[in-house]
Amino acid sequence: MAASxxxxxxxxxxxxxxxxDFRAAAGQSxxxxxxxxxxxxxxxxxxxxxxxxxxxxxxxxxxxxxxxDVNKIIHNPKLRHDINFDPELHFRPNLDGEKGKKKKDRADxxxxxxxxxxxxxxxxxxxxNKTLRRDEDWCLPMLLKAVKDIITTxxxxxxxxxxxxxxxxxxxxxxxxxGVADLEKLASWLSSVLKLHCAPMRDEWVDRxxxxxxxxxxxxxxxxxxxxxxxxxxxxxxxxxxxxNHQIRCLRPVLIEDTVHFEQRFFRKKIxxxxxxxxxxxxxxxxGCAQLADSPEKSQFVQAFGDSAAFFFSLTNMMLPxxxxxxxxxxxxxxFDDERISKIRSDLLDTICLEICMRKFDELEQLSSISxxxxxxxxxxxxxxxxxxxxxxxxxxxxSSWTFSDRGSDTSSRPSSGFLGTxxxxxxxxxxxxxxxxxxxxxxxxxxxxAPPVLNNSIQRWRDLAQSMALQIMRYVDVPPAARGSxxxxxxxxxxxxxxxxxxxFRQVEAAMRQRLxxxxxxxxxxxxxxxGVGIFSVxxxxxxxxxxxxxxxxxxxxxxxxxxxxxxxxxxxxxxxxRDEDCVDELAVRLAHVGILHWRVWSELVYLVEPDVEDAQG
Numbered sequence: 167m168a169a170s171x172x173x174x175x176x177x178x179x180x181x182x183x184x185x186x187d188f189r190a191a192a193g194q195s196x197x198x199x200x201x202x203x204x205x206x207x208x209x210x211x212x213x214x215x216x217x218x219x220x221x222x223x224x225x226x227x228x229x230x231x232x233x234x235d236v237n238k239i240i241h242n243p244k245l246r247h248d249i250n251f252d253p254e255l256h257f258r259p260n261l262d263g264e265k266g267k268k269k270k271d272r273a274d275x276x277x278x279x280x281x282x283x284x285x286x287x288x289x290x291x292x293x294x295n296k297t298l299r300r301d302e303d304w305c306l307p308m309l310l311k312a313v314k315d316i317i318t319t320x321x322x323x324x325x326x327x328x329x330x331x332x333x334x335x336x337x338x339x340x341x342x343x344x345g346v347a348d349l350e351k352l353a354s355w356l357s358s359v360l361k362l363h364c365a366p367m368r369d370e371w372v373d374r375x376x377x378x379x380x381x382x383x384x385x386x387x388x389x390x391x392x393x394x395x396x397x398x399x400x401x402x403x404x405x406x407x408x409x410x411n412h413q414i415r416c417l418r419p420v421l422i423e424d425t426v427h428f429e430q431r432f433f434r435k436k437i438x439x440x441x442x443x444x445x446x447x448x449x450x451x452x453x454g455c456a457q458l459a460d461s462p463e464k465s466q467f468v469q470a471f472g473d474s475a476a477f478f479f480s481l482t483n484m485m486l487p488x489x490x491x492x493x494x495x496x497x498x499x500x501x502f503d504d505e506r507i508s509k510i511r512s513d514l515l516d517t518i519c520l521e522i523c524m525r526k527f528d529e530l531e532q533l534s535s536i537s538x539x540x541x542x543x544x545x546x547x548x549x550x551x552x553x554x555x556x557x558x559x560x561x562x563x564x565x566s567s568w569t570f571s572d573r574g575s576d577t578s579s580r581p582s583s584g585f586l587g588t589x590x591x592x593x594x595x596x597x598x599x600x601x602x603x604x605x606x607x608x609x610x611x612x613x614x615x616x617a618p619p620v621l622n623n624s625i626q627r628w629r630d631l632a633q634s635m636a637l638q639i640m641r642y643v644d645v646p647p648a649a650r651g652s653x654x655x656x657x658x659x660x661x662x663x664x665x666x667x668x669x670x671x672f673r674q675v676e677a678a679m680r681q682r683l684x685x686x687x688x689x690x691x692x693x694x695x696x697x698x699g700v701g702i703f704s705v706x707x708x709x710x711x712x713x714x715x716x717x718x719x720x721x722x723x724x725x726x727x728x729x730x731x732x733x734x735x736x737x738x739x740x741x742x743x744x745x746r747d748e749d750c751v752d753e754l755a756v757r758l759a760h761v762g763i764l765h766w767r768v769w770s771e772l773v774y775l776v777e778p779d780v781e782d783a784q785g
Contacts, residue, residue, distance in 0.1 A: 222305055225273035226403045228315035234410035235319070239417070243432050246421050247502040249414065250699065250764060253707045256411040259403065280305040281392045288388065295343070306342070309395060310335045313356075316402045320363050320409065332359070349391070353379035356398065364405045371401045422699040429768045437772070444773045447497035451774040454480030470688035474766050477774065478691065481762050482684060487515040487625070488667040488676055499769045503761050510757055512624040514679065516613060517750055519628050519664050521675050523609055523635050524602065526660055530643040531598075605642045609635060625665050632661035679751065686755035694763045706760040 232238060234257060239245060249255050260266055283305055287294045298304045314333045318326055332355050341347040357376040361369055378394030381387060421428075436442035455476040458464050467475040483489055484507070491511075500507060612634050619627045636657040663671045694702045766774075 222276045222279055222308070224305075224309050224312040224399060225269065225276055226316070226399050227312045228319060231316065231319075231403065231406045234406050236410075236413050236417075239410065239413060240421065243429065244502055246425060246428060249418055250422055250425055250703055251506065251707070251760065253703075256414060257407050259407075276305065277392060277396055280309065280395070281388060284388050284391065291343075291345075307335055307339050309399070310338065313398060313402060316406060317359065320402070320405055321359070329359070349383040350380050353383070353394065360401065360405070364401070365408050368401060368404060368408070371397065371404065375401055419700050422703055425699050425764065426767045430772055433768070433772060442498060444499075445778050446495060447499040447769070447773050448776075448778050450480060450495065450497045451477065454483075457483075466684075470684075471691055472695075474691075474762075474770070477766055477770070478687070478762055481758070481765075482680065482687065485511050485514055485683075485758065486676055486680060487511065487518065488673060499765070499773060503765065506757070506761055510754055510761075512619050513750070513754055514683070515624045515628070517754070518672070518675050518679050520606065520609055520613070521679070522663050522671060523639060523660070524606060525671070525675070526656075526663070527602070527605060527639045527642065530639065530656075534644045601642055605639065608638055608642075612638060625667070628664045629661060632664055633657055635664075636660045682748075682751050683755055683758075686752045687759055690756050690759035691763060694759050699764070702760060702763060706756050 233242070245255075261270060283294070283298070286297070310333070314329065314335060317329060317333070321329060333352075338347060338352070353376050357372050360372045364372065375394050375397035378390045378397055380394075382390030382392075382394055433442060437444060458467060458476045458479045461467075461479070463479075464475075467479050471478045484491065612631065616627055616631055636653070639660075640653055640656065663669060666672055667676070693705065697705065
């Protein structure tokens, strides 16, 4: 079923690659009244053909596709939760990772075994019948049964009698064993049935299946026959996926509206049967209440978030990179949102680190704007401003209107020199702005080329990026030639600022981003509280069933509302990259509000507003 955005809820999806090719040593006809007319010049040893084969199951069966049944969909709690957030959520074959590799390997073994058995049958039918006495050891009848079972789930009940007549497996195997099976006729019948019930886009796939089976039958080619059977199973899997994904689209409004009721019922049973403890979640919420009570932001949070103020206070702080998420202290009430929370934290870290990079660029820009004579003189002494510049000092362009959190960060940092406050700026503001935009875009491009962050360890990605980021920043600064040797110290200082969430500069930027996030979050929460589940989904995701994420939707009207008491930097503030990242922070706020509102509706009366012992007593 990301970052894409795709759900992988199919545990045993089979191999669906229609291009897979297995070349056997002999290609023989299995059509009516045919006998083997050629063998490979280098046939396998007879023991390879005539040895018993292990019992194998087709890679795709009705059982492996059972999760796609509508009854399974409406009772899948994780899928029903995810459907609230992803307008592109859909099933696909899960062939990723180690599990996917094992599935592919099992599928390859099945098709290779089928080809070996068909070749054995073509070479020596008597020996084959003696070797494989049970249908469970014979891949072909098992495959045909799987095909029939899957088609049964795809056709209306009124057509199932015709299916039983047209795909009578016992009769087909008798004809096959006597060499009178008309596989081309069977392929034609299957083609007509599938085209009658599949989406038009699958017609070409069905035609390809028919061509392989027909050519294999006409030209005595086992390779083509097996490829055709493989195509048949693959197109059936695709049809089943099409039906399931269509059902998801149709059921989405109903499932979203019923989310709170369904999840409360589901988790209440877990709590009552002692399969889910609420002690940690309750303690987390109570800690948030206590911290908010002692915070100077209390009145702002209450004004902005009402009765959920303590919850959003704790949730917002949990998103900050400087907050360590300890597994034993992280509420299990977020178990369905682990990935979403991790992604929001990672994206917020990226936004903070990009702002740090831009502030370091501001420092260098100001230093480079000093008169060349002063800069040259400064680099001649060990105490020069280039060699001893405090790269951790914040630029004077930071807006004084930004307020910082009370979470322990300094509101100012020591100046690196006495004259930094009066440094001349570039004469052309437009040129300066264009350079900032170009640098920001290039840093963002570098970030996008980096490897995805490891779960809960996004800092390491920035440690790996520090050198490239420092080099890119230096390329955009008119550094005096005599001062270019300071790159190593600048790189080290940049890495220290980027990778230390407890550092002064990091905490200052984080506090500013927190204020900006809270201002936008207050707007989104105030808006979302008025909506039903479907209404929130429509606003938060842009109301699209298909299409890119909301951040890429330029047509969505931006509505400015009362921020609920949280002051954010005004649009005219000369922030390094804040203006360019404003949409990013707004998008993070929408995602966080979506998660938070739904979470509060499910869990507030179930966990947060009750005592654990009272809830346990009810169980």
